[in-house]
Amino acid sequence: MTNDDTSRAAGYLITHQQWHLTVSDLEPTIFRVFYGNKPVFKGSLSILNNGESIALGNINWNFRHRSGRIEQWCQMNHEDKLSMNMNYYFEDGSLVVEYLARNSIPTRLDVRHDIESSEQSHSEQLNPESPTITHHWHRRRHGLPSEFLVNSSVTDFFREAFSATQWIVLEKV
Secondary structure, three states, X not given: OEOOOOOOOOOEEEEXXXXXXXXXXXXXXXXXXXXXXXEXXXXXXXXXXXXXXXXXOOXXXXXXXXXXXXXXXXXXXXXXXXXXXXXXXXXXXXXXXXXXXXXOOOOOEEEEXXXXXXXXXXXXXXXXXXXXXXXXXXXXXXXXXXXXXXXXXXXXXXXXXXXXXXXXXXXXX
């Protein structure tokens, strides 16, 4: 893992106390969260357009690491050009993932990571160093600009935008 924001790398790492988040060029649609060296979460990116899943296999993702934050972005062709941006960071004892997507045609985008908890063995559950996983991820969708179209006749230069935030309070895990 590297903290260098100028070169392509096998992976990127941010940390908060004993928590670590990694994302890599090898699996750009997946992030992993560790407590110490033990895997705790795995997030798999899901992008839906008008309720249908968008294939993510042949997308050229870019990464930047700076000041305790990993930024990931791409542009893909889906009906028209779709621009995607994600930011991963720790804030106030939480892991936060922010999403922003822009499309030049009105659509109903939904962007999120589907989160799985890593299974812990019985011996790990008895270890006080390992966090107890009794939580759920929070998600907030920040509305869609296309909702203004009902009240407006001007749609020139319209760009649909999607914004959401997904987070977990790590201090309570």
